[in-house]
Amino acid sequence: MKKFLSIAVASAMVAAALTGCGSNPSSDSTAPTEGTEGNAADSGASAENAAEGGAAAGGVFKIGGIGPVTGAAAVYGQAVKNAAQLAVDEINAAGGINGAQIEFNFQDDEHDAEKAVNAYNTLKDWDMQVLLGTVTSTPCTAVVEKTHEDNLFHLTPSGSAVESIQYDNAFRVCFSDPNQGTASAQYIGENKLATKVAVIYNSSDVYSSGIYQTFATEAPNQGLEIVSAEAFTADSNTDFSVQLQKAKDAGAELVFLPIYYTEASIILGQADKMGFDPLFFGCDGLDGILAVEDFDTSLAEGVMLLTPFAADAEDELTQNFVKAYQDSFGDIPNQFAADAYDGIYAIKAAIEKAGVTPDMSASDICDALKVSMTEITIDGLTGSGMTWGADGEPNKEPKAVKITDGAYAAM
Amino acid sequence: MSLLSYLINGISLGSVYAIIALGYTMVYGIAKMLNFAHGDVIMVGGYVVFVLASGMGLPPILAVLISMVVCTVLGMVIERVAYKPLRMAASPLAVLITAIGVSYLLQNLALLLFGANTKSFTSVVTIPAIVLAEGQLTISGETIVTIIACIVIMVGLTAFIKKTKAGQAMLAVSEDKGAAQLMGINVNGTIALTFAIGSALAAVAGVLLCSTYPSLTPYTGAMPGIKAFVAAVFGGIGSIPGAMIGGILLGIIEILGKAYISSQMADAIVFAVLIVVLLVKPTGILGKEIQEKV
Numbered sequence: 001m002k003k004f005l006s007i008a009v010a011s012a013m014v015a016a017a018l019t020g021c022g023s024n025p026s027s028d029s030t031a032p033t034e035g036t037e038g039n040a041a042d043s044g045a046s047a048e049n050a051a052e053g054g055a056a057a058g059g060v061f062k063i064g065g066i067g068p069v070t071g072a073a074a075v076y077g078q079a080v081k082n083a084a085q086l087a088v089d090e091i092n093a094a095g096g097i098n099g100a101q102i103e104f105n106f107q108d109d110e111h112d113a114e115k116a117v118n119a120y121n122t123l124k125d126w127d128m129q130v131l132l133g134t135v136t137s138t139p140c141t142a143v144v145e146k147t148h149e150d151n152l153f154h155l156t157p158s159g160s161a162v163e164s165i166q167y168d169n170a171f172r173v174c175f176s177d178p179n180q181g182t183a184s185a186q187y188i189g190e191n192k193l194a195t196k197v198a199v200i201y202n203s204s205d206v207y208s209s210g211i212y213q214t215f216a217t218e219a220p221n222q223g224l225e226i227v228s229a230e231a232f233t234a235d236s237n238t239d240f241s242v243q244l245q246k247a248k249d250a251g252a253e254l255v256f257l258p259i260y261y262t263e264a265s266i267i268l269g270q271a272d273k274m275g276f277d278p279l280f281f282g283c284d285g286l287d288g289i290l291a292v293e294d295f296d297t298s299l300a301e302g303v304m305l306l307t308p309f310a311a312d313a314e315d316e317l318t319q320n321f322v323k324a325y326q327d328s329f330g331d332i333p334n335q336f337a338a339d340a341y342d343g344i345y346a347i348k349a350a351i352e353k354a355g356v357t358p359d360m361s362a363s364d365i366c367d368a369l370k371v372s373m374t375e376i377t378i379d380g381l382t383g384s385g386m387t388w389g390a391d392g393e394p395n396k397e398p399k400a401v402k403i404t405d406g407a408y409a410a411m
Numbered sequence: 412m413s414l415l416s417y418l419i420n421g422i423s424l425g426s427v428y429a430i431i432a433l434g435y436t437m438v439y440g441i442a443k444m445l446n447f448a449h450g451d452v453i454m455v456g457g458y459v460v461f462v463l464a465s466g467m468g469l470p471p472i473l474a475v476l477i478s479m480v481v482c483t484v485l486g487m488v489i490e491r492v493a494y495k496p497l498r499m500a501a502s503p504l505a506v507l508i509t510a511i512g513v514s515y516l517l518q519n520l521a522l523l524l525f526g527a528n529t530k531s532f533t534s535v536v537t538i539p540a541i542v543l544a545e546g547q548l549t550i551s552g553e554t555i556v557t558i559i560a561c562i563v564i565m566v567g568l569t570a571f572i573k574k575t576k577a578g579q580a581m582l583a584v585s586e587d588k589g590a591a592q593l594m595g596i597n598v599n600g601t602i603a604l605t606f607a608i609g610s611a612l613a614a615v616a617g618v619l620l621c622s623t624y625p626s627l628t629p630y631t632g633a634m635p636g637i638k639a640f641v642a643a644v645f646g647g648i649g650s651i652p653g654a655m656i657g658g659i660l661l662g663i664i665e666i667l668g669k670a671y672i673s674s675q676m677a678d679a680i681v682f683a684v685l686i687v688v689l690l691v692k693p694t695g696i697l698g699k700e701i702q703e704k705v
Contacts, residue, residue, distance in 0.1 A: 231675045233675055249413045
């Protein structure tokens with residue numbers, strides 16, 4: 001009886017898997033579902049449909065994406081997945097890249113390096129030619145080793161650690177960590193937000209400690225005094241009473257949080273409980289804090305973050321993007337969505353510049369794109385006149401936003 | 412002043428550890444097994460309150476009571492289904508490994524049901540914070556409730572064991588299972604009761620933990636579970652006052668270590684202290700003096 005049951009379960013699972021990635025004809029392929037379940041299956045299905053449409057005209061470029069659509073950084077992966085799909089659909093509707101359609105396949109990595117490498121292998125089995133990903137730094141640093149080995153063109157929308165693009169095949173849309181740390185110190189200094197600054201950072205995360213180091217180097221040049229710098233690790237990321245108490249005792253006027261939003265939401269709550277009310281300033285990792293389930297957004301009132309994208313910007317490109325995103329997915333896009341959208345268009349521009357075709361191998365495409373990537377100029381959501389250096393870093397201006405009335409507002 | 416604040420935070424954190432450690436220590440005392448799934452019962456308790464209070468809008472007190480009932484039933488079911496058959500048949504090691512398995516099962520079930528996204532837990536405590544010394548020292552409502560709950564549970568549990576028949580039965584079973592059975596004590600029933608009490612306490616600990624540190628994930632119970640286990644060993648496993656003292660000391664050491672030595676090394680310091688204590692006193696702080704093990 002038990003054996004029969006397990007066989008039944010196994011065959012049911014196989015059947016489900018087959019229908020998932022194979023022939024799911026239902027549902028509008030342009031709109032991936034909101035929920036976390038069945039994402040892989042959905043993007044697989046939509047890619048399949050796109051493939052059928054594009055096969056007639058000049059082949060299909062296979063672009064893979066990797067990022068956390070579940071887990072502690074899910075807000076980022078979801079945003080990247082949605083926005084990249086939006087850009088892909090726009091490009092396909094407008095005739096594709098030099099007549100070739102794009103297939104986009106997004107895999108979940110749960111913000112975990114091992115799972116990201118697994119996702120990468122899955123995408124390679126799918127014959128990916130260009131990778132948009134990964135979304136977060138630590139997994140990206142692991143995956144870049146693989147893309148370098150395979151000589152596959154790698155553009156991360158938001159992996160900001162230095163090591164995330166350490167090879168010549170890798171580029172990024174967002175700022176690097178050193179860049180963010182330096183820019184944060186400069187922004188605080190130039191706008192005279194505070195002179196006594198406390199820092200709470202995650203020493204077990206390359207993103208966080210990377211920003212902290214350059215911030216600490218730049219701070220004295222800006223007349224900032226770091227009165228307390230306290231770390232936490234992934235295993236002790238719920239109790240911040242000590243770090244906050246130290247910042248409070250040291251008389252900090254501003255607390256710099258180069259961390260992700262999950263911990264930041266706890267820090268804001270605990271600071272409020274102990275009656276500590278400094279300015280809070282963060283980097284792009286804080287983007288998404290308003291989307292934490294059940295989080296009291298009034299706690300985040302007045303929090304500032306350095307990010308190149310504000311959804312309420314007046315320009316036409318941003319407005320159109322925000323509207324299209326809201327129509328498709330129901331929420332206001334964050335910086336990660338904008339990075340991903342720009343990333344897809346950057347890939348398009350680089351492909352057009354290099355004149356590569358879908359029938360070329362991933363390695364040949366990579367060799368052509370890593371040259372053409374440094375020659376293109378993009379007017380995107382996260383900056384106008386963006387260019388890239390051979391080191392993979394973008395050149396653009398940082399901007400800051402402030403959380404006002406439960407929404408991100410440009411400053 | 413900041414030392415005082417650290418101490419209060421330490422006692423608060425330690426009180427949560429102590430309540431969790433009670434579950435470990437009672438089960439160990441009676442069934443002679445380490446219930447590694449205990450930490451995850453805490454997480455289940457947290458999710459039940461989250462769903463009832465935040466999702467369905469029930470009053471927090473009611474949600475906590477329902478959560479205690481759910482965890483009690485869960486603890487008894489785990490004991491009945493996973494541990495009891497093995498306890499009869501296999502070596503203690505098999506039960507230990509099963510407990511680790513149950514722990515993963517609970518975590519993955521929570522992943523499946525609630526997803527891996529962090530939930531921001533709304534505190535069930537409505538008592539306002541006490542502000543002393545012109546804002547220099549703030550004691551949050553959660554801290555007060557946690558410490559009071561810890562004391563009440565400690566006193567209640569001791570009274571239960573000393574004064575009631577069921578409590579006396581627990582004592583007897585922990586001393587000698589065979590002899591207790593000969594005296595007409597229902598050993599299996601007593602063990603089930605122990606699991607029930609331990610799991611109800613886990614629900615309380617879960618609520619207090621999530622109220623103080625307002626985030627809830629399927630892994631919320633794992634680290635506090637391990638720390639509470641350390642606290643139970645630290646205080647002398649099998650001893651109820653030992654679990655209490657061990658828990659509170661551990662909380663204070665963790666917070667003070669974080670404050671005065673290194674905020675990164677807090678966990679390493681906690682475990683280093685455990686090693687030192689065990690080297691000096693292998694049975695834990697109260698391990699030997701207290702003969703009555705429950």
